[in-house]
Each structure stands twice: as C-alpha cells, then as structure tokens.
Amino acid sequence: MRKVIEVSTKKQLASFIDFPHDLYANDVNYVPELFIAQRDLLTPGKHPFYEHSQIQLFLAYENDQIVGRIAAINNTNHNKVYGGKDGFFGFFDCINDQEIAALLFSAAEKWLLEKGLTKVLGPTNFSTNETCGLLIEGFDGPPVAMMPYNAAYYLTLLEQIGFTKHVDLRAYRYTTGNYNDRSVGLIDKIEERLKRNDITIRKINMKNFNSEREALREVYNKAWDKNLGFVPMTDKEFDYTANDLKLILDPDFCVMAEQNGQIIGFALAIPDINQILRKIKRGRLFPTGLIKLLTGKKKIDGIRILLLGVVDGYRKMGIEACLYGHIIKSFAAKNMKYAEASWTLDHNELINKPIEDIGGKLYRKYRILEKAI
Template sequence: MHRNVTPTGVPAGTDHPLEVRPVTSKRDLKRFITLPRQIYAGLEGFVAPFDIEQSSLLHPKRAAIFQHADIQYFLAWRGGKAVGRIAAIMDSVAIQHWQGPIGQFGALDCLPEQAVVDSLLNAAEKWLRARGATTMRGPYTLSCNGETGIMVEGQLAPPTLAMPWHPKGLGDCLERAGFTKTKDLLSYRLDLTPDLQERFKTPGQIKMGEGRFRDITTRPMVKKEIVTQAETLRQLYNDAWSQKDNFIPLQSHEMAALMKQISPLLKPEHYVQIDRKGEPLAMALVLPNLHDITGDLNGDPSPLGWVKFGYRMMRHRFTSARVTLLGVSHKVRGTMLGALLPSLAIMELIKRADRMPYKWVELGWIQEDDSGMRNLAESLVPKAHKCHRVYEKPLD
C-alpha cells in the first residue's frame, strides 16, 4: 500500500494547522507508545512491534532510564489526529560521561513531511535549551543502549529485534532541519549455510584451549547464574564499548530490566563469554528475532493471537536472530589477542549453529569507522543490508 502524497512528498489532506503538545495524560501516553503502528500502517516493509514491547521501552513506570533521566514526550497534532511524536531527553549519566550538557532526542516517528519534523524538533529543542543543553543528539529510544538512529537504508529488509524502522526520507528531513550526521551504524545479514564453518577461518586456524591459547576458554549462559552473569556482561559491555562514540555506560538497573525482558528468549548457546584464566575478556550475545513470531499478529493481538504467541514462544519458532553486544575488553585492546577475540567469538557461535534453529543472523549494528569489526563482518558478508544514522545539532 502506498500513501496518497502531493508532488512535494506531503501527505494529501494536510490543510489543517499543526500543533505540538507535551504528553501529560494517560490517554496521550498510550497514543504516544502505539503511534508508529498507526502512522506507518500499510507502508511497504513496516512490521508493527508489540505494544507491550514498546511500553517496556517508553512507559515511565517500566523503562529503567527514567531512574536517571528527565524525559518529556511530545505529540504533533493535525485536525484532531496525532501525526508524529518525539522525546526530549536530559540523561544525567550521558551528561556526566560525555562531559558536557548534551541533550538527546528520540522516539522520533512521523511520515517524512518537513513541517511535522520541524515542529517536533523545535519542541524538543526548546525543552532541552530550557534545561541548559548546548547540543542535541539522536535519535535514541530512549538511550544509545537501546534503539538507535534513523533508518536510512534497509526499509525492505526483514525487521529484527531492537532495530528501529523509519520510512525513506525521514533522515533527509533532519538534515534540512539543520542536523548533521555524526555516525552511520551498519548491519549485515549472515545466512547460516551448511558450509559457513568451512568458509569462516580464524587467522592461522587458532583454537581456544590449545597451544598459546590454552588459557583461553569459553563460558555459556547458565540459567541458575543469570543474575551474576548479567552483571559480568554489563561490566564487560561497558569496558568494551567505553571508547565508542555516543556510548553511555549501561547501569545495573538497566541491565536488570533488560534481562527481565529477554531472559524468556535466551538459551545457553545464545551467549559466548571468552575468558583468560577465568577473567572475562570478550562476549557476544545472540537475541532471537521476536518479529519472527509476532509479525503477523499486529501490535495488539487478539486473545487467539496471544495463544499463538505463547505457543510459538514455547516451541521457539524463530528463524532468525541478531548478534549484539559483541565486544572486547580494553585490557587486550590493541594486542594480537584483542584483534583475534571477535573472530573467536563469532566462530564459537557458528559452531553452535546446529543447536539453534536460525536460518540467518544479523550482525549489527557496527559503527562505520570500526574497521576491525567491519572487516570481520565483510569477510562473511560483502555489504551491509541496513544503515541507521545518528545526527547532531549545536544549540547556539
């Protein structure tokens, strides 16, 4: 289905005035959370996420980020109908880590109509300025540890967990509004073909537990130890990503909330932790793609839909997954071992492929200037199939 638009790209029937208002009621909060599946319905490539999933990301009583961030939601209205949304975010953890009053925006969703985009950005900018922000960066939902960037390529690719979807042209609207690109985040589709293990070779065919690497071992996820392992994962993630642009340290309460959401999806083979003499040095986490079992249920399933969802979850009816949180400790960064660890982690996951039902996995996202990770991904997949872009604007 394609929307009826004017030659300038503006949807037909937009003669009513625009108004942007802060979200202050429970009714508008629900509208804010569910808005993408309403405004994007029928657009080619869009698959509606579950309302309950979006609520865990956005509801002030459920999203862990509200414990350390001041956030205001805005809705754009036209003719009594909500046509866009945005969040303005002042995150105390981000401000401390970035060492400056950098405000963020996120949950930006609307059709690529410049007037709507400008109105939403202006509302968020005014709110951030009033709280001392000198820079506006995003979009994030609601943190760079969550859904990040505007999708600028890959709208027709299959959706994956925690990767935002936007219509083509929305990024162009941000650039016309004065925002400039800070970083592209790339994702690669890796088909799990029978010959993959043979095709993917670690340098020198290094094997963990042998020779110079006899002290290098792997550790799977153990359900009984998931709380302890989650904290180890958080610390290793913060260590591994500390030098990356736009990084914000993941807080313990955020990890606890994340594990509560994803633990029903996880199996021991989904997690690789590489240790040296018992000390964690690298990790990789595979998340089953929730869209595989929810894509045909819309965002708000019927009672029968919930029965189907429960059955599919119980039977683990997933056909794809996303490799995320792949990182290496700073203790070995810049060494030969540090350079090898991502390959060893991916090789370990490939070895486990016969225990996982997935036909393909997504490697992402990877920052465009991370040559090591890009070389690793592109040794398996020549070209990225998705690109998400982060923007920034000075508030002088």
C-alpha cells in the first residue's frame, strides 16, 4: 500500500530529516546534514522564514517504509516582490519510482493550490537564499558546503511529472596551482586604479562583527536584487544566516570593497565543512560527532566561494575581479587544495567571465525547474 501523509509530529519530522541517510546509505558521495540544524530549519518558530511564509512537509510510505519526502513552500515575500502566484518545492528525496514521485508532487501541488498559487518551482530550501537547485551534471564527488546533492535519476522523475527548465546554475572549481597567476597578478594594478576613486579592499573586522553584519546585509540585498528569483532577506533572516556562518568564518576569506567608509561590495568564502560532515553518522553530534567537528576544522583544505556582489553603479570597474583575486590569494597562502565558486546564474557573464579568467573550470550544473499547476 502506497500513501502520502502530512508531517505533523516531532517523530515524523525526525523521520523526514533522516530519510536521505537511508536512501543514500551506499552512496560514497552523500553528505548528511546536521540533524539539529535541519530540525531548527523545519520547525515553525525556530527560523525567521516562518514569520512571513509557510511550508508543509510530506512523507511517502510503501507499507510501513518511508520511500520519499517533499516540502511544499509558500514564500509570500517572493510573490510580494514579483507580483506572481509562485509556489515552491524543496527537500525532495525519493526512491527511483515514478509513481511515488507523482504521489509526492500531487500532495504538494494540492496544498499550494489551496494557497491560491498557480505555478511550482524548485528545488529550493526555502528560497534561493538557502540551498537550491537539482544536480544535473557532475556526480563524480561529494557536494561542498551548503550545496545540494541528489541521485542522477531525479531529473527524469521531475521531467516525467511535467517539469521543465527554469534556469541553470553553475559551479566552478579551482585546484592548487591550476589557476591563472597572471590574472591574479593584475589585481594589484586594478586596486591602484580603484584607489583613485577612493575605493579600497579590506578584510572583515571580526571584533566589530555586528556592525559589519549590518553593512553586509544592506549590500547583499542591493547587490543581488537583479538576480532571477532573488528575494531580499529580512533583517532576522540575514542575521540568522550570518550568525551560523560566523561559527566557521575565516576573516581572510571575507573581503569587502568600500568607498569613503561605505561598503559597496563583498566576497565570502567558507571552509568546506562537508569534509567533516560526511564523517558524522546520520548528522548526529553526539556521542562522537561534536569531537569530529571540533578537531577536524583545522584540517579542512578546501573552500566554497559562496557570495560575491557589487552594488549597482560600481560594477564593471574591476571590483569583482579584485574581490575574487583576494580570495584566491588567501587560498594559495593557506595551501588549500581546491576551491569551488558556486553558484552563479548560467547567463550571468558579469560574474562568470572573471571566474573563468582567473582559471575557474565549470564542473557542475544545477537546475531550478518549473511547472504550471
């Protein structure tokens, strides 16, 4: 017997979080999410997303065994910004079974329709400000920090249900000694030119983190306002994310461009914490996971270049290249083995070209899909 139920209890929520661990038990590239972080993310009242929007979680069963999961997401802030009736899906995981996938999406779409929504896009967990995209190219290794992972058959499941491409996202990779030294070397000359306009590049000041966070929040919401599907973070959402990232932040990998004391752009890279998380069984910090986390941080030898943005009016001046150059310089100085720059929109040449010029190699693609309901 096959059925789909709404998640309504703490026990069911724990099962929802744990299902991917069983689904990917034999996949060497799978990285479990931390249970406590996923629990807070999916519990109304714990994450500020719920102050303006709603989600509903669903589990699919075959007899007594869980065989799939999905979240239906009503992001009301998104529809306020774009004036549409878009719904979203996220946290989708499923066995390779077309009927189970169809049952999950039927339940999710019914819930979205009841909210007055007419289209569904995804995967997004909860929005493009969090983990998003379906891996469609590059299944040959584990994901890096805060990037999704899924089996190759997911795309077929979604296309058979009627989903089509909305937009593709890119991930680039640098490896030790395999980037363009000449391009990085030009950064000093570009910086000298920028200084004539009173634009300087500096690292984040961790002793003044709260003030820096506020300035970065303003830049983030301005610099990404033209990105497809971007919704500005509320103050609480940005602070929630920033405080989480602070736990693993290396100030050498958070650099800012400012003019006369006003921040006009920034780039952020984070340690690839997935090197440790993939060793933490079922995402549990206890009894041994916390020790692995604390002792393994200093051994991380890869980074993810997570964010780069410059506010309108300061683009095409070389600031983007300078910010990336500083990240790559720190990458080399710390003897890191690899860096991933992700994600960028497939058509965003303003960002993609500087990445490629410095030597980034396109090695993975992700897709956000859409379907009318």
